[in-house]
Amino acid sequence: MSTLTVAAKDVGSYELVVGMEVHAQVLTQSKMFCRCATDYQGAPPNTRTCPTCLALPGALPAINRAAVEATIRTGLALNCRINEIAVFARKNYTYPDLPKGYQVSQYELPLCEDGELEIDLEDGATKRVRIRRVHLEEDTGRSVHEGGYSLIDLNRAGVPLMEIVTEADIHSPEEAYAYLTRLRATLRALGVNSGDMEKGALRCEPNISVRTLAQKARGEFGTKVEVKNLNSFRAVRSSIAYELERQVNVIEAGGNVVQVNMGWDEDKQRTVLQRSKEDAHDYRYFPEPDLPPLRVSREEVLRLTAALPELPAAKRNRYEQRWGVRRIEANVLTSEMQVARFFEEAVAAYGEEEGKPQRLATWMTGELFRLLYADGEGQDLRQIATIRVQPAHFAALLKLIDDKVINPNTGKKVLETMYATGDAPQAIVAREGLAMVSDASVIDDAIAEIFTTHAAELMRYRDGEEKLFGFFMGQVMRATKGKADPAAAKARLAELIRQ
Numbered sequence: 458m459s460t461l462t463v464a465a466k467d468v469g470s471y472e473l474v475v476g477m478e479v480h481a482q483v484l485t486q487s488k489m490f491c492r493c494a495t496d497y498q499g500a501p502p503n504t505r506t507c508p509t510c511l512a513l514p515g516a517l518p519a520i521n522r523a524a525v526e527a528t529i530r531t532g533l534a535l536n537c538r539i540n541e542i543a544v545f546a547r548k549n550y551t552y553p554d555l556p557k558g559y560q561v562s563q564y565e566l567p568l569c570e571d572g573e574l575e576i577d578l579e580d581g582a583t584k585r586v587r588i589r590r591v592h593l594e595e596d597t598g599r600s601v602h603e604g605g606y607s608l609i610d611l612n613r614a615g616v617p618l619m620e621i622v623t624e625a626d627i628h629s630p631e632e633a634y635a636y637l638t639r640l641r642a643t644l645r646a647l648g649v650n651s652g653d654m655e656k657g658a659l660r661c662e663p664n665i666s667v668r669t670l671a672q673k674a675r676g677e678f679g680t681k682v683e684v685k686n687l688n689s690f691r692a693v694r695s696s697i698a699y700e701l702e703r704q705v706n707v708i709e710a711g712g713n714v715v716q717v718n719m720g721w722d723e724d725k726q727r728t729v730l731q732r733s734k735e736d737a738h739d740y741r742y743f744p745e746p747d748l749p750p751l752r753v754s755r756e757e758v759l760r761l762t763a764a765l766p767e768l769p770a771a772k773r774n775r776y777e778q779r780w781g782v783r784r785i786e787a788n789v790l791t792s793e794m795q796v797a798r799f800f801e802e803a804v805a806a807y808g809e810e811e812g813k814p815q816r817l818a819t820w821m822t823g824e825l826f827r828l829l830y831a832d833g834e835g836q837d838l839r840q841i842a843t844i845r846v847q848p849a850h851f852a853a854l855l856k857l858i859d860d861k862v863i864n865p866n867t868g869k870k871v872l873e874t875m876y877a878t879g880d881a882p883q884a885i886v887a888r889e890g891l892a893m894v895s896d897a898s899v900i901d902d903a904i905a906e907i908f909t910t911h912a913a914e915l916m917r918y919r920d921g922e923e924k925l926f927g928f929f930m931g932q933v934m935r936a937t938k939g940k941a942d943p944a945a946a947k948a949r950l951a952e953l954i955r956q
């Protein structure tokens with residue numbers, strides 16, 4: 458971790474202020490202004506190009522309707538106003554991976570403005586983060602540096618990109634993390650973005666500053682530092698925490714925070730200077746003369762509104778209110794569509810009676826996710842769509858436990874076998890002879906034998922060493938190969954051990 462240390466009281470007299478810019482590649486078949494395919498990942502360089510995205514003279518752009526609709530749906534999901542007229546504008550700057558010498562974006566009149574996204578905080582409270590705007594633009598190409606050469610691949614140039622910008626409403630690293638988590642879940646639920654940060658499909662850039670409480674009272678802000686090229690939400694959270702300490706240290710030492718772009722060094726867990734912003738560009742925005750203003754009819758907006766799916770926050774509320782699932786599990790279960798689908802199919806098979814959905818939620822987020830995390834790709838819960846365990850089998854497993862056919866510990870072992878084989882739990886229990894022993898005589902016989910083998914311990918227990926009860930209970934479970942009904946065995950042991 459970082460070697461920076463700041464006394465808590467110092468940080469406490471400052472307010473952290475973060476605004477978040479997120480670039481999200483829109484999931485469309487073709488690029489923003491031409492018919493080239495967007496499946497550039499892994500494709501040979503410059504094979505997804507045409508005169509338009511290569512910026513050859515005379516080539517004209519045409520607007521991709523699917524990208525516009527995806528952006529409007531995103532704006533609606535983020536409670537934005539959808540502007541009736543949006544204008545594409547040229548953002549002029551020179552960079553090798555920008556063949557036109559400008560990027561087509563939206564400036565004064567974006568598609569969506571003035572929204573908000575509700576996020577959940579760790580203490581159970583909720584908070585609204587205001588969305589300033591969602592606009593549509595085109596991605597740039599990529600520079601590849603190898604063998605002493607810089608090469609250009611324009612396959613990515615012109616891929617539709619949404620920029621989602623918040624107001625400076627985020628005041629802790631945890632809030633930033635919660636915002637990004639909910640935003641990604643929302644984009645994935647809409648099917649407008651893959652959310653894959655490691656592939657560059659979702660890119661986050663926090664603007665981070667601190668201000669004293671006196672500055673806050675005067676409505677002033679500190680100097681912003683922008684952190685670029687973060688490749689995980691965890692890196693976003695860590696970089697914000699680091700910048701908070703660093704900036705407070707600078708100010709406490711009598712210095713000034715300088716406006717710069719930073720990167721994040723994952724190994725050293727610290728931000729590093731990228732370039733100063735002294736040469737900040739004047740982008741000389743002006744309306745794109747090759748594209749007409751984009752008119753969005755109210756009918757179109759109504760049609761898209763009516764077709765929105767149930768969003769993660771609404772789903773979470775439904776799990777809580779209708780099924781009594783605790784918020785902590787309801788949030789996890791609605792964080793990915795695939796997880797929510799598995800859970801809902803399991804509830805349909807298991808039943809909605811009081812307590813049952815919560816029992817499913819506990820087993821899913823506990824035992825099933827433990828197996829999922831240990832398997833292959835790691836932390837990506839979307840893998841649940843491809844595991845061998847069927848939702849109906851998962852529900853059947855809990856029924857076996859409810860009906861006392863197996864005890865919960867055996868249930869965990871059965872689930873492991875289900876995960877490995879895809880077999881139904883009933884078949885596994887029958888095949889491996891795992892059904893629970895609640896036959897009183899079997900338990901009595903086991904206890905009698907244990908008392909004979911461990912006569913010394915029995916005497917010590919009867920002399921008052923009560924903590925030995927756990928030892929005897931363990932022996933009973935072992936003697937019955939873990940299959941004894943624990944409640945029945947415990948009751949019987951308690952009875953017999955006193956005699």
Ligand SMILES: [Zn+2]
Binds near residue numbers: 491492506615
């Ligand atoms: Zn093209």
